[in-house]
Each structure stands twice: as structure tokens, then as C-alpha cells.
Amino acid sequence: MAKSVKELPNSGMHLSYEIIFMILVRLPTKSLLKMKRVCSQWRSIISDPRFIKAHLDAVNDERNNHLTRYLHWPPLMRSIGLEDEDQGYEYTFPVTKFSDNAEILGSCNGLILLGDDDRTYYLWNPSTRLLRKFDGPSLFRGEFRNFGFGYDSTTSAYKVVRIVRVTSHKVGLRPPENKKYCYDATSANVYNCKTNRWKKIEDFPYVIFENSQGVVVNGVPHWVMFRDHHGEDDAIDLVIVYFDLAEEKFKEIPNPNWLVHSSSFEFGVLDGRLCFIHQTKRQNEVWVMQEYGQDSWTDISSEVDIDSVCITGWKSGNTVMYSRGPKFFDAVRYVESLVSPHGGSDMIG
Template structure:
């Protein structure tokens, strides 16, 4: 390997999973320096997003023990590598206990966690690096929407908490923004005219914006009508975009480089649909992928995460059915169940993340 040009070595290493690269830091000093370089971490992450053959998406399940689920491996029948137990993150000391309460956001392999004693912690499950954040002002006392995103203009990660309750009852909404480089929170004011955010909801980061589901004023009581974007760089709300259909319940996720919305349609919620968009804006063009009767899937108010595999299967985390993850193929009408151990709270949370080497320093 030493006879190869450095750029060839770098290119080869970007194809490898984070777990292997962390072990390879012990090969020699030059490899340790290379793999620890933030620029290499960016190249490695870029490869994961651009190469369709890569399989670095995981479902992080806040059971006890904590699990990382490779749902693509499960889809391919590789059950031996589908479920991996992880140690709980510990941002303060190696002797203190730590338990996950809620996932507040995920971006580039970094996951934001609210623990059981209301600490906010950033964690990279691949590198095991964690960082406890200073507490925000008072978001825990209100309905709130959260998310984690990347500001390419400053090369910084931002945690966002948007409170759907205001003291004045106006269109103004309080938004708290944490920046990793400054390690501080600040408050910015936003406006959502005629739109209500969908309560405690973890936003999806896509194309420079955090996306939440919202309800347009005047709609039916349970309809989710619009997607509400928050520009990470400008730190302001953008114009809401209508959903491709009226959903009774819905989830946002990313499939490849496209935005995906999955959920039950009104009025009765008896039909389940999946839609895809490659570009985002007021004139967003949506494509319906499939539809099927909702009784093909076990769904309830506790279902917390949905995703599409490369084979077109729907991943559903039914935390209301403890320890059960479902992969459903709508064309073949085939179902696979993945069971995880859980000695903790049966109503656990979950989040999608990308395996990466991104550092919190």
C-alpha cells in the first residue's frame, strides 16, 4: 500500500465502513493521522451519500440494550449482521449511567439525544464520541419540534428547537438554535402564518433545510397538509409546501437523494401511500411509489420511524409493539419481523442515522 499514491489510498479507504476505519487507525501513524483528519471524514461521508451501492444507513433503537439495525442487511436476508448492540453514550464520565429518552435529530452520523434527566447530548454512534450540551431555555415545558442540520456556509452543525406555543398567541414562534462551534444557544423569532407545527416531531434534514410536518389553518382536525421548512443557514422559516395528498398520519424520510413521505390517507386512514420528490419547492413534483390497504402493516400512535429500503420495502418501527421492527414489501405482500431485546421502557424511541467519522470537537 505504501507504493500507491496517497490520493489512491484515500480513495480506497473512503469505501470502507467507519468501524473498519477506526480499527485501521492502529495500522500506522500516517493512517491514524489520515483517518482522524476532518477532511477525510467529509470525503468518507460524501462517498456514502453519492454512491448508491453504499449501505451506511442505520436505525438506532433506544431499547435496553441499545441497538443499531442495518435494515438493508435484513432486507437481503443477512440477519447475522442486521442487529448490533451498542454501549450507551456517556458524555460526562465512564462511571455515570445514561439512558435515552428521546431522539431530537440526526445529521451526518451525529444523533441528538434527550436523556432521562433532560440533558441534551450529541453522539456519534460509529465513533462513540459524545458531547453534553448546555441546556436550552424552556422548551421542555411546551410542545416543540426539533432537528439537527449542517450549515455548509460556516461548516457547522446546528440543533434547532421550535416551540409551537407562544405567549402572545400570534403567528410568531420561538426558535432556539445551538451551534456546535460556539457551544451556545441563541433565540431567533420566526413566523408561521396560518400553520401549526405537528407537535413534538423530529425534523428531517434535506438540501439545507430542516423539514417538519404541519397543519394548514382551516383543515380537518387530524389532517397533515404541508411540509414546513426551516433554512439552516438563514435560520428562518421558508414557504410551506403542500403534501402530495392529505394524510391522516405521516412520516418524512430520505430515500437515496429524494424526500419521501409515507403514511395513512384521510378520511379513515385505511389506505397507506408512499410518495417521492427529487426537488423541493412550492412547485415540488411528487411521484407516487405505491399504495396498499393499511391493514397490511401494524400501525398505531406509537409507530415512530419509517424508511424505504433499496428493494422498496417499508421499514416500520412499532415501538407500541415492544421489540418489533417490520419490513414489508408492498409488491410481493411479504413481511419480515426483526426482534430486538428490551429490558427497558417498552415505549422506546428510534432514529435513522448514517455511519460516519464526523467529530464533535
């Protein structure tokens, strides 16, 4: 940061650039947007990519839960704070009109991934109201879809992962041998927001069985899927799969030992860690991965009030379809930030 001393307009006070920087970075996003109008110096500081990065690091801190909100849709785009759900407010739509199929597909660093119709997508920062539109490969609403949205720090690029499955038979099982006309096909693609290009991921040895948003931990999206078996192997294994945004490959991490195809569970994030709520006949259990990527699943049920635990994620079971979209794509957790969806030096993570 610059070491020079700057004089505030209409004031006898002299504050260094660094002090002003440290004061402003602690303010909420909406206040900063107003502060940009105070003077050219403050506007310059708040628009600086270093400031945007520092502010994003602050709001992404797990201790700043008051800056984290849930965004709901439909029928209104509504934001709810974690600390006080009664303090919600509605957003004006980022476009003139959405179709009845509009969905909330993901969130990363204050940017919201929206989907509309069969191939139209948006990156939207609801705090700054900046919006970016892009197209994707066409799909049918009857398909099963998994979405993920994250930031690749190695290339400074936000990326969208889209997995689509078309099947004519029972979800999770291979086609019956006695049926002549059966099909089951899955395609996986990644969109690089920096290059504005879609790329097909050739190696996808898994089977998705439900519409879901990727659960983001350690900067990458995670899902629970079936491992794809071939030939006469009838085994059905559930696995935790994540997408390595840098290598653009799907990889696995260890499961809790109870996770089998007949398990009933919720999968999501609790206090920054991957979490399961395991629903058994006797009681619900809360399991977290203590050390990311390690076989460190721990039952913390005795340490928490299970009835009050709320994890960010999706529930297992059959998808319920509504006329305005599937229930798994109507809400997302996000932070308020200054990150731009348009690219350039201020679209940072």
C-alpha cells in the same frame, strides 16, 4: 493531495499517497479506526479533514444503503442495518448512566443528537464513541416538542433546532372563547454547535401539534405543522415547514394537493426524497416530491410495493407517551462516519 511516493513499512511495495487515500476511503468506519494503528502514515491520512470529508461523502451516497443503520432506544442502544435487520448489535452507553427520560432526537453525518432530563443534550458519534455535552433552555415533559439537527455548510456549523409548545387546550385548535384561563405559547430556538450558543427565533407563525423529529432532505429538517391564524379566522391549514440553517429562518415548500387537516398520513424520506404515505379509506398511496422545492408531488403507488415501503419519519396522530419517553424519540436513521462532535477541523460535513 500530495504527489509524493510513500513506502509501506515492512514491504517492498511503493504506493502513492493518493492511491492509499483512495483505497482507505472505501473502507467502513470501524475498519478505519483499526487501520489508524497500522502506521503513522495511515493514521495521518485517516485523521486528515479531507479524508473525513471524502469518506462522509461516500457513506452519504444513497447507493451505499448498507452503511445506513437505525439506532433504537430504549431500553438498549441498538443498531440495525437496513440490508439485514437480524444483523443488529448493541452499543455501550456513551455516558455512565442515562435517566429514564433519555431520547434520540436527530441524526446528521453520523452524529446522533441525544436528550436527557429537561435541558441536557449530547452530540454522540456511536462509531468513534466520542461524546460532547451541552445544555439548553429548560422545558417541561408535558410540552409538545419538534427537534431538528443539520449542517450549515455556509458556516461549517452543525445546528440544533428546538420548537416547544405549551398549551392548555385541544391540540391544533385555538383556545375556547368561553374559558377564562387558557394559554398557548410556542418558542423556537437554534443552537450553533460551533459557537456554543442558543438563539431565539422571533418569527414563528406556525402551530406544532405533535412531538416529532425533523425529516432531513436537502440538508435541512422538515416538519408538517399548522399555519397560525389570528383573529376570527378559523381556517386550519397544514403546511410543510423547513428551517433554513444558513439564514436561520422557517420557510415553506409546496404541499401535495390532498393534504388537509383531516388527512391521515406518514411523512418522511424515501430514496432521498420527501415522501408521504397517504392513508385513504380505499388504499394507501405513496407520494414523493420529484424535484425538491417545486410543486412536483407525484403518486408513485403503481411503481412500488406499498406493503414493503418503509420511510424514515414519523406518523400523524396522537402522541403516545411512555415512562421512558415519547415513541417519536426512540429511533433514528444514521450513517457510520469519522465526524467528531467536538468541533475543530474534523467536525465537518
